[in-house]
Amino acid sequence: MIPRQLILGAVVMIMLALGMGFYAWRMRGGASQPEPASTQPVAPPVLGPTEAVTLYVAYDEGALLRAQPARIPLPAGRQERAEELLRALLNIYLDKTSPHLLGPGSEIRDVYLVDPGLAVIDLNAAFADGHRSGVLVEELTVASLVQTLAANIPGITRAKILVDGKDRDTLAGHLDLTNFYDVAAFSQLSLQLQSER
Amino acid sequence: MRATASVLLAIASVVLLSGSAEDKRLSIYSTIANYSLPVVERNKMDYVGLLEVLEPLGSVSGRVNGEHWRLRYNNAEAEFTANKRGARARNTNFDLSGNFILEGGRGLVPLLDLSGLLARILGGPITFNPSARRLFVGSVAVHFTAQVSGATTPKLIMNFSAPVNPTIATEPGKLRMTFTHDPVVASGSPKLTFNSPLITSANFIESNGEAEVVITTTVPVLASFSNNGSTITVEPSSVAMAATPAQTLPLPAVVPASPPPPERAASPVVASAPPVPAALPYFAVVDAGHGGDERGAALTEQIAEKDVTLTFARLLRQELNSRGLRTLLVRDGDTTLTLDQRATTTNSAAPAIYLSVHAASQGTGVRLYTALPASGGENIGPFLDWDTAQAPFEALSDAAATSVAAALHGKQFPVRTLTAPLRPLNNITTAALAIEITPPAGDASRLNSAAYQQPIAAAVAAGVADARDRLQAGRR
Numbered sequence: 001m002i003p004r005q006l007i008l009g010a011v012v013m014i015m016l017a018l019g020m021g022f023y024a025w026r027m028r029g030g031a032s033q034p035e036p037a038s039t040q041p042v043a044p045p046v047l048g049p050t051e052a053v054t055l056y057v058a059y060d061e062g063a064l065l066r067a068q069p070a071r072i073p074l075p076a077g078r079q080e081r082a083e084e085l086l087r088a089l090l091n092i093y094l095d096k097t098s099p100h101l102l103g104p105g106s107e108i109r110d111v112y113l114v115d116p117g118l119a120v121i122d123l124n125a126a127f128a129d130g131h132r133s134g135v136l137v138e139e140l141t142v143a144s145l146v147q148t149l150a151a152n153i154p155g156i157t158r159a160k161i162l163v164d165g166k167d168r169d170t171l172a173g174h175l176d177l178t179n180f181y182d183v184a185a186f187s188q189l190s191l192q193l194q195s196e197r
Numbered sequence: 198m199r200a201t202a203s204v205l206l207a208i209a210s211v212v213l214l215s216g217s218a219e220d221k222r223l224s225i226y227s228t229i230a231n232y233s234l235p236v237v238e239r240n241k242m243d244y245v246g247l248l249e250v251l252e253p254l255g256s257v258s259g260r261v262n263g264e265h266w267r268l269r270y271n272n273a274e275a276e277f278t279a280n281k282r283g284a285r286a287r288n289t290n291f292d293l294s295g296n297f298i299l300e301g302g303r304g305l306v307p308l309l310d311l312s313g314l315l316a317r318i319l320g321g322p323i324t325f326n327p328s329a330r331r332l333f334v335g336s337v338a339v340h341f342t343a344q345v346s347g348a349t350t351p352k353l354i355m356n357f358s359a360p361v362n363p364t365i366a367t368e369p370g371k372l373r374m375t376f377t378h379d380p381v382v383a384s385g386s387p388k389l390t391f392n393s394p395l396i397t398s399a400n401f402i403e404s405n406g407e408a409e410v411v412i413t414t415t416v417p418v419l420a421s422f423s424n425n426g427s428t429i430t431v432e433p434s435s436v437a438m439a440a441t442p443a444q445t446l447p448l449p450a451v452v453p454a455s456p457p458p459p460e461r462a463a464s465p466v467v468a469s470a471p472p473v474p475a476a477l478p479y480f481a482v483v484d485a486g487h488g489g490d491e492r493g494a495a496l497t498e499q500i501a502e503k504d505v506t507l508t509f510a511r512l513l514r515q516e517l518n519s520r521g522l523r524t525l526l527v528r529d530g531d532t533t534l535t536l537d538q539r540a541t542t543t544n545s546a547a548p549a550i551y552l553s554v555h556a557a558s559q560g561t562g563v564r565l566y567t568a569l570p571a572s573g574g575e576n577i578g579p580f581l582d583w584d585t586a587q588a589p590f591e592a593l594s595d596a597a598a599t600s601v602a603a604a605l606h607g608k609q610f611p612v613r614t615l616t617a618p619l620r621p622l623n624n625i626t627t628a629a630l631a632i633e634i635t636p637p638a639g640d641a642s643r644l645n646s647a648a649y650q651q652p653i654a655a656a657v658a659a660g661v662a663d664a665r666d667r668l669q670a671g672r673r
Contacts, residue, residue, distance in 0.1 A: 063613075133493065135631065136633065180572040182571065192614075
């Protein structure tokens with residue numbers, strides 16, 4: 001005669017084993033189906049009210065730069081505002097309906113504002129390596145970045161572009177990245193790029 | 198013990214380094230394709246993959262059946278056995294000089310047997326130079342003559358029996374032309390000596406699937422192509438000629454330009470053109486963007502920007518020369534040049550205008566760029582800041598751009614004029630303009646066609662010629 005307590009103990013042990021097995025099976029199933037990795041840049045969420053800004057968006061159709069009003073949440077700090085502006089611009093370019101395609105994985109790593117009046121835009125390597133090659137297509141990208149900053153952050157007079165924190169000769173074989181850009185000259189260029197002639 | 202180990206290590210290093218110094222290549226030239234293949238070493242002999250050799254020439258397949266490898270090329274069949282010398286092609290037995298090797302379904306044959314093997318399979322005359330590893334299928338060799346003309350301003354004129362496209366490199370006292378895909382062979386003696394104190398000799402060398410002509414000089418020289426790439430002219434650069442004492446090398450007042458290529462001679466523009474005085478300073482410097490290792494944009498899967506820019510630059514030179522505007526090409530072959538070298542060459546030549554050529558697959562028409570002024574920079578006395586050297590010439594560049602744009606408009610080409618931070622425009626000490634040509638109706642495959650480029654080159658040259666007086670007045 002098997003004691004009643006022993007039978008109850010065995011039943012509890014079997015139920016526990018079955019429960020653990022089911023749990024382990026669910027966990028394995030979940031692990032074998034990972035979420036697809038996002039190629040979009042991950043920007044820290046910005047809270048607070050939105051502000052009206054002007055983004056200078058490049059359009060391959062007609063090879064134009066267009067001033068585009070937008071409302072985006074902006075932090076208080078000047079440098080952080082500059083980063084948010086360029087990330088908002090990049091989100092347009094990385095969207096499926098982008099008017100000016102950038103390579104997958106393109107990111108703005110940082111924007112540094114250095115007094116007096118210098119803005120340093122640090123792109124990641126994927127941005128430059130995956131960029132299409134050509135004088136105008138590269139110029140549209142650079143003008144879009146520089147003019148968006150200049151139009152929304154007062155006091156910027158010069159701009160410089162780095163790639164992965166380092167100097168690089170050109171964006172994709174043409175546009176010079178070795179020099180400091182004169183923002184006033186870029187504003188003139190932006191006007192030229194807003195006209196088809 | 199330690200000393201022995203060091204010696205063994207040193208020997209091993211030398212062996213390894215010598216082995217990796219240069220990969221062995223075989224070049225094959227035929228009427229269908231010119232191509233180059235790797236040569237591998239097995240059993241201390243050079244081997245080459247037979248399928249790879251035949252694939253560019255026709256329909257070929259290989260089938261493994263145990264130790265046997267059966268090859269079919271068009272209607273011919275050949276059979277080989279792994280690790281055996283005996284083989285059979287077109288129903289005839291023969292022996293290889295080394296064992297046939299079967300590696301992963303790939304049939305390797307000794308390089309020394311390739312000539313005889315191809316003669317059996319292809320059925321035509323094969324010429325093989327085993328020491329240089331160059332193999333010619335049929336009568337495809339390109340011969341050349343070389344002679345120096347002109348006692349005072351010597352020119353080495355090399356005429357080839359077909360167009361060639363060598364890579365050209367210069368070093369002090371030498372100009373090297375490397376023919377990677379051209380079946381160039383020496384017609385007579387490999388060394389030619391010339392009765393000129395400036396261009397002394399030309400030496401033909403073949404090795405590792407390439408041919409090279411090394412020209413020995415005592416002054417810096419430039420090479421230029423004409424006659425659709427069938428003629429290469431090597432002559433002292435204008436800087437070298439200017440530096441040569443007048444008493445030893447008097448410059449003639451006017452030297453007739455080399456004759457235009459035959460197909461252009463029919464053009465009314467060329468026929469009515471005045472001769473270009475060769476001894477005068479260059480009026481224009483044309484710079485074909487990119488080149489050599491730097492391919493520029495991939496305009497299509499086959500067309501690289503560097504090739505389109507070179508074709509256009511040569512056409513533009515013809516058009517400028519035909520208008521009496523003596524023109525220098527910064528590169529006239531597939532040469533790697535830095536942006537600083539391009540600027541230095543241009544500034545040394547002191548032309549009235551610098552024209553940089555680019556091409557893009559997006560958009561339509563022609564885009565003209567002048568320099569976007571760079572930030573900062575300070576001139577110290579007579580020394581101009583390198584990054585803002587263009588600043589005093591901006592108005593001149595704008596005038597040139599306006600004139601060229603008007604000429605392009607006049608020929609119904611869509612044209613857009615912009616500024617751009619595009620080097621070396623900012624380093625040029627004369628009027629400087631970049632031209633970006635785009636494909637007709639979005640068809641990038643037609644970008645490299647002379648029929649498309651010719652009218653653009655003619656319009657650009659006409660625009661430059663229209664601004665001649667202003668540019669001449671503004672030059673340094």
